[in-house]
Amino acid sequence: MTYRIPSLNGLKAFEAAARHLSFKAAAAELGVTAGAVSQQVKRLEMSLGISLFRRLPQGLLLTREGAAYLPDVSRAFDVLTDATEMVAPALNGRKLSLGVDPLVADRLPNGWPRHSKELEPYVRETRVTDDVELIWSNELDALLLAAKTRHGSLSERAIRLNGIAAALYFVTRPGLAECRQSRAILDALES
Incomplete structure (x- = not known):
């Protein structure tokens, strides 16, 4: 059987840009430039023969076709993730090491995330630090910071x-930005 699917890189660029409604934020997550994301999306749109976004001065807006396409593309990536984790269970079982900025640690519940049973499968250790270099040296997988700063190709999510507006930033390598472990940590913090 021949599958009629467009470039997976184009689909990844579209899915990330659609979630963030920003080529720049998608680029930070994927570890590429905003121009590369824009070009991947443009090629995808050309291959499909439709526009997925309206490009506005203040950001992106999904077209009707883009909004209809996004849920299925996201679901397809979830299915691929599940299939990969089934054949390579070590990926699913991997726990993240998490750094917490001292200024952030004061705002979190005492003992977080150890007190959270739902995070037990996802977090191996927590260390109080604001040293981004620990991500580059693979000593940490992610970092919660109190202030927004530029971290090169690392993914940074406010x-x-x-649910309370707070200046907290989740920083990690782009490949870990949307993994189950990162999503579980973010969901626990934002709920």
Whole structure:
């Protein structure tokens, strides 16, 4: 059987840009430039023969076709992730090491994340630090920071602690930005 699917890189660029409604934020997550994401999406649109976004001065807006396409593309990546984790269970079982900025640690519940049973499968250790170099040296997988700063190709996501506007930033390598472990940590913080 021949599958009629467009470039997976184009689909990844579209899915990330659609979630963030920003080529720049998608680029930070994927570890590429905003121009590369824009070009991948443009090639995807050309191969499909439709526009997926309206490009506005203040950001992106999904077209009707883009909004209809996004849920199935996201679901397809979830299916691929599940299939990969079934044949390579070590990927699913891997726990992240998490650094927490001292300024952030004061805002978290005492003992977080150890007190959270739902995070037990996802977090191996927590260390109080704000040293981004520990991600580059693979000593940490992710870092919660109190202030937004530029971290090169690392993914940086602003988060709201327990639904309250707070200047917290989740920093990790792009490949870990959307993994189950990262999503579980972010969900626990934002709920």
